[in-house]
């Protein structure tokens with residue numbers, strides 16, 4: 001096949017000889033017609049250098065269909081039917097026609113009757129004429145070589161019989177341009193340092209600016225899908241009057257992550273199998289001493305909370321251990337302590353609504369739906385006299401905003417909440433209830449040492465960010481979304497997403513845990 005360069009040379013030498021090319025359909029390269037699509041590229045490039053000018057010629061021609069080609073070769077169905085019937089009065093029993101001419105029997109018979117070539121005699125078909133001329137075959141052969149027929153009506157009929165089809169082609173008429181030459185000159189696109197130094201720029205021919213060309217798309221930053229979905233959730237929280245908690249520090253002391261949450265020091269979650277411990281630095285004591293004393297007492301015997309505690313000896317070394325936070329509830333405990341300090345300072349308790357969406361870490365084995373790090377969405381409401389009914393009612397509203405309208409709760413256990421409830425949503429497709437989050441009312445053993453007034457109740461809940469994101473972007477393996485195996489290009493390619501009504505129904509579709 002001719003390359004663009006071949007065709008450019010062909011066009012230029014042809015123009016050199018004859019000034020114009022009236023229709024490029026007549027151009028040949030190595031005795032074969034040229035591909036008009038490749039030719040267009042060659043012409044456009046020559047035109048941009050003003051070496052030539054060209055205008056398109058739209059042309060409609062006819063081509064044979066597969067069946068049409070068969071007829072052009074072997075004769076029409078009607079001619080084959082005619083040939084199958086022997087001359088003479090006897091003719092051919094109708095029942096035998098199919099066996100003799102195959103699929104041509106049915107269309108051929110009708111046409112041969114219409115042409116008055118044959119007729120019926122009893123159960124037989126007989127010839128009415130001695131010989132026939134197969135016009136259909138002749139017409140098709142002509143169309144095959146010239147692309148058309150003089151008789152429009154016949155063209156219509158052949159098209160109806162699906163023997164031919166229309167084809168649109170574009171060819172070109174070409175003339176010389178103001179800068180015509182048989183040689184294609186090299187055009188520089190930029191002035192380079194070398195050209196300036198050598199003085200070559202003075203004689204160089206520069207490529208013309210093409211003001212119509214689309215520019216190179218500017219490179220910009222791209223938000224990761226998780227960050228786009230996070231923004232959607234942030235907007236839900238903001239419109240409900242929540243304040244965002246500062247969660248930018250991944251390393252946390254066990255104190256805020258576990259102890260302040262009334263999680264006993266021998267709790268299995270504090271094991272290296274579940275938690276990443278930091279080596280250097282390995283400890284931190286950045287927590288108030290008086291608060292630590294109160295928490296220690298509460299763990300040991302309940303302190304002033306009315307609880308009997310866990311009845312063990314609480315050790316500060318455990319609380320000091322630095323870890324990668326296992327949940328964002330560590331930040332909630334810190335924020336509630338700050339809220340109580342604020343309450344003392346202004347002498348008045350002000351209700352608070354906090355949320356955070358950020359990364360947490362768990363030393364788990366990794367599979368298609370689990371990673372050792374993921375994002376938690378967490379909400380906390382502190383107010384006087386809140387009840388479990390408030391938590392349930394609030395959950396209903398919150399999840400409805402995410403498109404989940406059938407919500408149910410199941411009692412569960414968390415060291416820091418009582419009562420605690422797993423949240424389930426009904427999945428229309430799976431016809432079952434699927435777990436979507438965890439929630440509860442923070443225990444007095446957690447809130448009282450933090451210094452909150454005794455009539456303040458705190459309701460809180462948490463859910464993952466990865467699952468809604470995977471649903472939204474149709475990602476089935478979490479490792480395609482987050483971690484070192486992520487294809488960076490996908491971050492660029494994914495569109496902006498919007499949570500929508502349908503989301504909730506799909507959201508609960510991925511298997512949990």
Ligand SMILES: N[C@@H](Cc1ccccc1)C(=O)O
Nearest residue numbers: 327329438439440460461462
């Ligand atoms: N911290 C819990 C979620 C939760 C938050 C607040 C209250 C109750 C539960 C978790 O990691 O799953």
